[in-house]
Amino acid sequence: MKRRGGLTVGEVAERSGIAVSAVHFYERKGLIASVRNDANHRRYSPTVLRKIAIIQVAQRVGIPLREIAEAMDFLPPEEKVTVKHWEKLSIRWTDDLDDRIARLQRLRDGMAGCIGCGCLSMDTCKLVNPDDKIGTNGPGPRYLEEDAPEVEGFVGT
Amino acid sequence: MKRRGGLTVGEVAERSGIAVSAVHFYERKGLIASVRNDANHRRYSPTVLRKIAIIQVAQRVGIPLREIAEAMDFLPPEEKVTVKHWEKLSIRWTDDLDDRIARLQRLRDGMAGCIGCGCLSMDTCKLVNPDDKIGTNGPGPRYLEEDAPEVEGFVGT
DNA sequence: GCTTGACCTCAACTTAAGTTGAGGAAGTAG
DNA sequence: CTACTTCCTCAACTTAAGTTGAGGTCAAGC
Numbered sequence: 030m031k032r033r034g035g036l037t038v039g040e041v042a043e044r045s046g047i048a049v050s051a052v053h054f055y056e057r058k059g060l061i062a063s064v065r066n067d068a069n070h071r072r073y074s075p076t077v078l079r080k081i082a083i084i085q086v087a088q089r090v091g092i093p094l095r096e097i098a099e100a101m102d103f104l105p106p107e108e109k110v111t112v113k114h115w116e117k118l119s120i121r122w123t124d125d126l127d128d129r130i131a132r133l134q135r136l137r138d139g140m141a142g143c144i145g146c147g148c149l150s151m152d153t154c155k156l157v158n159p160d161d162k163i164g165t166n167g168p169g170p171r172y173l174e175e176d177a178p179e180v181e182g183f184v185g186t
Numbered sequence: 187m188k189r190r191g192g193l194t195v196g197e198v199a200e201r202s203g204i205a206v207s208a209v210h211f212y213e214r215k216g217l218i219a220s221v222r223n224d225a226n227h228r229r230y231s232p233t234v235l236r237k238i239a240i241i242q243v244a245q246r247v248g249i250p251l252r253e254i255a256e257a258m259d260f261l262p263p264e265e266k267v268t269v270k271h272w273e274k275l276s277i278r279w280t281d282d283l284d285d286r287i288a289r290l291q292r293l294r295d296g297m298a299g300c301i302g303c304g305c306l307s308m309d310t311c312k313l314v315n316p317d318d319k320i321g322t323n324g325p326g327p328r329y330l331e332e333d334a335p336e337v338e339g340f341v342g343t
Numbered sequence: 344g345c346t347t348g349a350c351c352t353c354a355a356c357t358t359a360a361g362t363t364g365a366g367g368a369a370g371t372a373g
Numbered sequence: 374c375t376a377c378t379t380c381c382t383c384a385a386c387t388t389a390a391g392t393t394g395a396g397g398t399c400a401a402g403c
Contacts (some may be wrong), residue, residue, distance in 0.1 A: 031373080035380080037380080037383095038379090038380075039380080048362075049380090050361065050362055050363080051360085051361065051362085051380095053361095053381095053382095054361055054362090056361070058360090062225070068368080068369060068370075068380075068381090069368085069380085069381060070364095070369090070379085070380055070381075071380085071381090074293075086293075086297075088360095089293055090293060092288075093358095093359070093360090094359075094360070095359085110209065119297055123294060123297040123298060126290060126293060126294045126297060127294065127379095129290060130290050130291060130294060131286060133247075133248075133283060133286060133287050133290070134245075134287060136246055136247060136283060137280060137284065137287060138285045140247075140276055140279065140280045141280060143261065143378065194349080194350080195349090195350075195351095196349065196350080204351090205391080205392075206349095207391065207392055208353095208391065208392085210351095210391095210392085211390070211391055211392090215390090223401085225350080225351090225398080226351065226397060226399095227349085227350055227351075227399090228350085239354085245390095249387070250390090251389075251390070252389085259371090324374080327376085
């Protein structure tokens with residue numbers, strides 16, 4: 030196979046640790062790009078490895094590919110990408126990550142509170158009623174504690 | 187519509203804040219149960235509202251329905267479910283949540299470090315190399331910094 | 344007596360992130 | 374020359390968690 034002209038899809042797959050099909054997939058989604066040689070085979074710039082690494086980190090942060098693609102659209106046309114650009118993405122995704130962590134922590138604190146009180150699913154429970162809908166009479170879990178005692182009716186009592 | 191015999195699917199949907207189709211779906215997945223009246227209409231015990239509330243909290247924690255169903259399989263046959271049981275589930279999922287938070291925090295710390303050093307995708311980067319595969323020569327992102335400088339070959343240099 | 348509303352079932356569609364497989368071309372090793 | 378490997382495209386399948394729609398039943402209200 031012709032050397033000269035960049036990395037083959039197989040090399041990219043092996044070195045980035047993802048499957049060839051995933052490399053194809055990322056390309057279809059516009060996350061990475063390649064040029065074709067005369068045999069219509071993809072050739073990648075080595076910077077694609079950096080990009081794939083970024084993609085993987087972003088995915089672990091929980092960013093969907095669509096958003097990763099959007100963020101990467103703001104990058105200059107390949108060779109001009111600098112460390113500054115990676116830093117920007119990094120900061121952006123760190124903020125996302127902070128949000129996610131904060132949300133999970135609030136949830137955890139709620140859970141911890143509920144372990145003590147055993148209130149899970151009660152109408153005053155922050156966990157079940159995260160938006161504090163109580164009293165709005167809109168849909169959402171309510172009246173739960175009112176129902177539980179008078180089980181009457183079920184099984185035909 | 188006959189009153190007597192428990193909540194209708196519409197009532198469950200409205201009071202739990204999920205769609206009727208979702209109630210059906212949860213039932214198909216074995217997460218909740220109903221009995222049928224003579225018109226073949228579902229009738230639910232009010233405890234189903236509690237269960238759905240639990241399902242929603244667990245989902246927000248990030249537990250897939252399959253696992254929620256498994257956990258709920260350990261619950262006694264309906265009416266015998268006590269606050270103790272909810273507490274057990276709560277504790278179990280709090281642990282899951284702690285893990286999830288810890289993982290995200292490690293990731294965040296890695297990101298923060300990378301913002302300073304601009305190393306994203308370097309071979310020494312904990313983020314890109316979470317398992318510290320460096321030197322194993324196995325697949326995974328490596329050599330990245332070795333490649334970047336000598337871009338030669340691409341575009342035919 | 345007919346329309347309306349809530350319910351029923353079953354099948355197909357949706358999104359995300361890929362994987363798997365069929366069918367074919369092209370370059371390399373023996 | 375033939376076999377092997379890598380590559381190509383395109384279509385279909387996968388899982389999760391539901392939603393949407395078609396076609397049908399049943400009781401109530403006017």
